[in-house]
Amino acid sequence: MAKTKAVKEEPLEKQLWKAADKLRKNIDAAEYKHVVLGLMFLKYISDAFEELHDRLKSGEGDLAGADPEDKDEYNAENVFFVPTESRWSHLVAQAKQPDIGTYVDAAMDAIEKENPSLKGVLPKVYARQNLDPTSLGELIDLIGNIALGDAKARSADVLGHVFEYFLGEFALAEGKQGGQFYTPRSIVELLVNMLEPYKGRVFDPCCGSGGMFVQSEKFVEEHQGRINDISIYGQESNQTTWRLAKMNLAIRGIDSSQVKWNNEGSFLNDAHKDLKADFIIANPPFNVSDWSGEQLRGDARWQYGTPPAGNANFAWLQHFVYHLSPTGIAGVVLAKGALTSKTSGEGDIRKKLIAEGNLIDCIVNLPGKLFLNTQIPAGLWFMNRTRSTQNGGNHPRKNQILFIDARNLGHLINRRTLELTHEDIQQIASTYHAWRTDEGSYEDIKGFCASVPVERVAELDYVLTPGRYVGLPDEADDFNFPERFAALKAKFEAQLQEEAALNQAIVESLARVKL
Template structure:
């Protein structure tokens, strides 16, 4: 069992991360995350199993006469069945053996065979040559020192905190590649808090490691709702990331049978083509140029215009719109360029989403440095299928703009995050504007409710700074034009430098000693 944390002691998840990172040695972070997260998951389900096994073995009360090796006894309690050769006690006893990697791989196989919902999910990477058995044994001992799946740990969501913290640290270690499976927690919390998904179908067609689903369930629990009132639907094109999502959801008891994987992705092979979702929460790849747009020119999802083949931003927006239920809402992250771009018909699609679709409800300008994997400026788009449905006030003739660039705080030199107060300020502003009994006022430099006529005057550009009264020169520019200009300036400076160096060399050659 882990010791209780003293006042000056680091949080458990941070202690575990430091210890695990020491054992990583020369293994790439992208590989190591599957090793560590796989062991954490295995420890969790083994702890849960062992606790229930002990109750069945004691045979008291409702468990009188129960067989502790009967799989049905565990499925009835939503607990994974763990065969004897996969139980943590067995593996920890073998941790110093040279074949421990093979034993862990065999344990993962055995668990998948006994639990259909885990088929193809668990990593079998522990016998690989670059994983030193001594380091693996040390990692098993490390994870074994903490109770992760007993009743007390589950009630405190110990594993949830550890798993989420490790995802964030691995994303940080992987840099750009880490962003493929992880959206920073403060952004996820902001999206969920603004949408308030109390009940209904929650959909993320590019779900990464499942953070949007986890936060949605947390939101329901924190507001005394019933978790069973929401159902989740997801899709992921990267199989290893999908496995992380399935484990992330399983440890929290979230049903994930509708979280699908195929390597074609949501555009080419929509796994939920008939789904109409009450909430869509997503962070698709920014400015994706490799989305097979040339194969989808006449796709039925493009109700507001055919998106350019070289950038998927407006394909994603229309994919989300297509999947919205009649009263559905969406909150998504996109590159800020989508607010202003007019290339390849993007300006016309944006206009159609505003005028014809009446879909755009709110735009939030995000601070810089929130993302681990990119310095591209980002914004949140909130869409509503019916902005006059009686649930909220009629917002059909206006759009709320929030400029949050001045919010957030640096947690290190490269990364910023939004505080709980920042998240509350933004979410409260949206709710007060949207709700019939809200008390909303424009605040210069922060928020503005702009009539569609004003948006039209600005040629359907949606940069919040233009509406709230903040300068937007940092963000509101054509990247291609700016890059070309800076490149030309740099090349001119290189030529000038070469000429100066040549002149200096010629002058030095004339010097006689």
């Protein structure tokens, strides 16, 4: 008798995504994400409220005599107060009503009125005509089953994980626009693992949906640190993205009171003017040409030179440097062009960051296809204040820069998108950690990493492309050109055949169309 192969059940978050996406119907992904994520957030705060409500009602121990409807009891426990008409059980009871959308909007409005920190955060989009009430009711039932059967405290972890997964899936569905609010998880993990933000102030002045903060908190938890040892500061110029960040952080129990929104953005209206951060983790938009540079000439932040009005890359770099504490360190994503550009004084600014500021600690060249919204090649910049003699100069390699070429790492998760594996992240992060200690465990690896004296970088005109310094891997010496050419030729011929077959199929399909 033939054995049947066991079918591996899909993870919960994938099952939920497929079901939620099926209910989307004709609604644009950019709009639908607020519908779904808003309901998820409502479920989370309702679960947290109900758990404390039950404990207050039972009146055990320190809670003896407490009033379960007293808002102050919830404030004391950092739990959002959820009025009766906003509780999940109330919405479930109305889920089959034709005006369920009106009920949900009213629930969101009531929560904002009871919780000032949520004012302007929650979506009120559920009564719109393009949102079918039957599908909305089914979506409420679907989200209501997340973590069903788990303890309510456990449900917060499950909901947080699903919320994060859905953010990524919506970003994929939106494509180019999705990258504006979401940095791929593997890049966030790499930045956080390299920086190791155990204690201090963590700042992201272009924070999107808050992924850098969530990952920082995860890192502390995974390394048995204390969550209260870090505090987060952020700014976002897109209000709908800021709302996502506030919900994303709240669902993780992270204090987002210092995550600010204003329409002008970090350059024109810095929400944290006096902040000196211990860690800066950021993924600013690449090569922005319209950043109000002309209005900011002579700004105090441009210590190493005025950035060109047509490209914000070096404005961002100097904004980060300005906000670093005397022992602070920044890890940021930038378009690869910033490593070599000499346009409009960019080369001079890069030179001064190295020669005068002695700030550049490490450069990582990333593989392509990591980003959802752009095919522009990117790299990571790490800037460290402890290299400077003004701050004690106690960095063991203050006269060297570490270059890492990670272009050959990562694996494809679909035809257009690549991600770094856990092993890739550990390889890069451990290389950096070994390098910045003085215990002698670091070694150059041809084709991957090299510790380069600043004098050598100066000889190459302060170009920071890792490939210039790490060389080719040893196996490149054994490159078999005839064999490689034959393989590429065969692959190309197969692609031509596939193209011809597809073209023929299109012609046949068109021939069957009746006009």
